[in-house]
Amino acid sequence: MLPNSGGWTEVRRKKTTATNMEITNLYVVGFPDGVRKSELWKLFARFGQVVDVYLGRKKDYRMKNFAFVRFRGVEDEKVMEERLQGTTCRDVILNINLSKHKRKPLRAAHQNVPQHQNSRNNIAAHMPMSYPPTAGFRDKRTFAQVMSESRRDNMTSTRTITLNSETAMKTWMNGKTLIGEAHSIDHMANLPASTFMKENVKYLGSLNIVLGFGSSVMAREFLEAKNIWQDWFKWMKHAEQLELPYERIAWIKIIGLPLRLFDEENFSKIAGSFGKVIAPFDNISTRKDYSMGKLGVLTSQKKNG
Numbered sequence: 001m002l003p004n005s006g007g008w009t010e011v012r013r014k015k016t017t018a019t020n021m022e023i024t025n026l027y028v029v030g031f032p033d034g035v036r037k038s039e040l041w042k043l044f045a046r047f048g049q050v051v052d053v054y055l056g057r058k059k060d061y062r063m064k065n066f067a068f069v070r071f072r073g074v075e076d077e078k079v080m081e082e083r084l085q086g087t088t089c090r091d092v093i094l095n096i097n098l099s100k101h102k103r104k105p106l107r108a109a110h111q112n113v114p115q116h117q118n119s120r121n122n123i124a125a126h127m128p129m130s131y132p133p134t135a136g137f138r139d140k141r142t143f144a145q146v147m148s149e150s151r152r153d154n155m156t157s158t159r160t161i162t163l164n165s166e167t168a169m170k171t172w173m174n175g176k177t178l179i180g181e182a183h184s185i186d187h188m189a190n191l192p193a194s195t196f197m198k199e200n201v202k203y204l205g206s207l208n209i210v211l212g213f214g215s216s217v218m219a220r221e222f223l224e225a226k227n228i229w230q231d232w233f234k235w236m237k238h239a240e241q242l243e244l245p246y247e248r249i250a251w252i253k254i255i256g257l258p259l260r261l262f263d264e265e266n267f268s269k270i271a272g273s274f275g276k277v278i279a280p281f282d283n284i285s286t287r288k289d290y291s292m293g294k295l296g297v298l299t300s301q302k303k304n305g
Contacts, residue, residue, distance in 0.1 A: 024074040175216030180233035206247035275299030
């Protein structure tokens with residue numbers, strides 16, 4: 001109301017329409033290698049006001065490139081999602097989905113800023129917004145959690161692989177090969193050539209050796225002649241009778257043990273927590289290198305650590 005000579009006059013002020021500052025987040029998958037952030041920004045800018053493009057550093061569990069594209073001021077998110085279907089990048093059709101998470105409107109950060117603030121504060125008020133900690137969540141799970149669960153589900157899914165059972169190796173093994181476990185690494189490395197022909201000796205891992213012969217009769221005669229091989233092997237059997245468990249020799253370096261504790265038994269106790277010690281750190285008094293202890297262990301673990 002404004003005063004005039006005759007009393008008060010009612011003045012109607014025009015209301016300002018609030019600008020839609022909602023952030024719409026889209027998950028984009030499948031663009032080719034080498035695509036840059038600026039290229040995606042330009043591509044999606046045709047559909048609205050792009051405020052951010054996040055390019056994934058690694059590929060997803062399906063080994064596809066992915067990115068998050070964020071729009072501001074989208075009136076109808078479902079319509080936007082439908083419009084983007086069929087979008088291509090370098091002649092490749094992209095897979096585009098709408099995030100279910102609703103972002104906090106950008107205008108919320110400006111509504112309490114006083115009009116009389118200095119220019120420096122006004123500049124800060126118009127700087128790009130940082131998104132809330134829950135940005136990009138689906139049903140309270142992060143993108144990383146969703147990908148991890150999908151990868152785990154994919155790994156646990158079973159499929160049947162049919163392998164060829166009639167192989168040349170099966171023919172070679174049939175009655176003409178023996179498998180034995182050596183007494184030690186030293187025994188295995190120093191098999192006498194006069195007894196064990198090198199071309200017929202194959203290493204199977206762990207302390208196991210396979211011996212090949214020209215015929216099943218020769219293999220049987222060698223197996224029965226224990227006096228020939230028992231000084232080198234703990235046991236020996238026909239190869240087709242065995243299904244050996246997985247084992248390997250791992251070498252362990254022990255560093256940082258105080259010199260006063262240097263003892264074969266102490267080193268073996270430490271290495272024994274990783275497997276059966278088959279190459280101890282012995283003869284310590286005659287060794288020249290005390291910077292570490294190196295031992296060999298027999299283990300069924302497929303990875304170190």
